[in-house]
Amino acid sequence: MTEALSPYVFMNGEIVPWAEAKIHIFTPAAKYGAAVFEGIRGYWSEEDDEMYLFRMAEHAERFVYSQVAMRFQEIVPPDEMIARTLELVRANDLRTTVHIRTTAWVDGNGELGARGPTGFAVTAVPRALPKRVTEGCRAQVSSWQRIADEMSPMRIKCNANYQNGRLATLQARTDGYDTAILVNSRGKLAEGPSMCFGMVRGGRLVTPSVTSDILESITRETVLKLARDELGMEVVERDIDRSELYGAQEAFFCGTGWEVAPIVNVDGIDLGDGRPGPVVKRLQEVYFDVVYARRADYADWRTPVYGTAQSGATARAAAG
Ligand SMILES: Cc1ncc(COP(=O)(O)O)c(C=O)c1O
Structure with missing residues (x-):
């Protein structure tokens, strides 16, 4: 088991401790790589006391596209993906820049042609600015x-x-x-x-x-x-x-x-x-x-997580 990079993971309908987010070795995901994912960033703004998920709608749309292209039987819909991501970041109370990963996979004991059932998990872990x-x-x-x-x-x-x-x-x-x-x-x-x-x-x-x-x-x-x-x-x-x-x-x-x-x-x-x-x-x-929302435009690319963003770039811009 890997070292815990954050306290909780969203896994198949519930928020569980990091150590409990497991899949079985016999799943088509483990056997054949029958899984798809999204990598998403949450940027923490000290100034706004807020985390902004970047281009969440586009990530949710591509997440569906990936599942369709890989012929998953049940698709994790965009609103579910976005809601669960917000829920997990809040549950971990992350107040630093993070990398989020949503994964959908072919679960169960199926063979190569299996198309379901679909498993769904979200992780969010801190990610510092690399060299x-x-x-x-x-x-x-x-x-x-x-x-x-x-x-x-x-x-x-x-x-x-x-x-x-x-x-x-x-x-x-x-x-x-x-x-x-x-x-x-x-x-x-x-x-x-x-x-x-x-x-x-x-x-x-x-x-x-x-x-x-x-x-x-x-x-x-x-x-x-x-x-x-x-x-x-x-x-x-x-x-x-x-x-x-x-x-x-x-x-x-x-x-x-x-x-x-x-x-x-x-x-x-x-x-x-x-x-x-x-x-x-x-x-x-x-x-x-x-x-990081240091400017007020492009706001529709940013999804605030904690809802404290009124004091952010928009307010600063309004104040001149
Ligand atoms: C193979 C590959 N190319 C390009 C990218 C960049 O894609 P995006 O900007 O959507 O993260 C990624 C993912 O980050 C990738 O896995």
């Missing part, structure tokens, strides 16, 4: 290819998909890098093991399109919108060759877990001067201002 966000990371273009959409639905979050990125991560670490970038079956850059990827070249933000065997990332969509609307950048979604990256001025990973993290070196080649560059730093600034 990769502040200092950047070094990436290796992996010899592992990203699994293609015609092999398995890689645009959704099925647990079984993650062995692909896990092997790329292990290879990168063995070879002295922090993480990996995988190419797709057409040999074009796709994404990292658990995050999307973009680069700055010639003043434009360039990123692989959603038909590049990447996950349909909520952070990617957020960052592209912020780059267009807040930085006034031209955003291009297209195929990217490996060698183009070596000529990029800047690059970054983005995702719920990775937030916006500069890539400072690829395959041993420094990008720019080998330190986080101005465009990515500006993107990070805007991103963190939005998720």
Whole structure:
């Protein structure tokens, strides 16, 4: 059993102590990876004395999509997913930035073709700001290819998909890098093991399109919108060759877990001067201002957990 990272877990209809959140080894989830999940962030604002869940509605929608694509018999609906997440964060009384994981899985004793019953759990654990966000990371273009959409639905979050990125991560670490970038079956850059990827070249933000065997990332969509609307950048979604990256001025990973993290070196080649560059730093600034509610706009992307948010950015803006 793992060490408790928070007091409680929501598990199949009840809130239970961390140690009791177990599934059986014979479930299709354990045997075949028949499970799907969402990773969500809750950002704690000291100033507002409030936690904000970021883009909860979009996560709930993708959670349903993942279950449908993996042909689950009973689907955990969006309102249930959101209500249980709020309930769990409150039960743990978390007042720090957290990473939330909602998981739906094929429970019971079924064989490979089993489609239910559906189990449903939520965890929420504290997550501090990692060094990769502040200092950047070094990436290796992996010899592992990203699994293609015609092999398995890689645009959704099925647990079984993650062995692909896990092997790329292990290879990168063995070879002295922090993480990996995988190419797709057409040999074009796709994404990292658990995050999307973009680069700055010639003043434009360039990123692989959603038909590049990447996950349909909520952070990617957020960052592209912020780059267009807040930085006034031209955003291009297209195929990217490996060698183009070596000529990029800047690059970054983005995702719920990775937030916006500069890539400072690829395959041993420094990008720019080998330190986080101005465009990515500006993107990070805007991103963190939005998720932490330091600005009043984009409020519909933030779900307050404790209901104390009236004194937050909106009030500050009203007060001028
Ligand atoms: C493979 C993969 N790509 C990209 C992402 C980024 O997706 P999102 O921004 O929705 O978290 C994730 C999850 O964080 C992921 O697991």
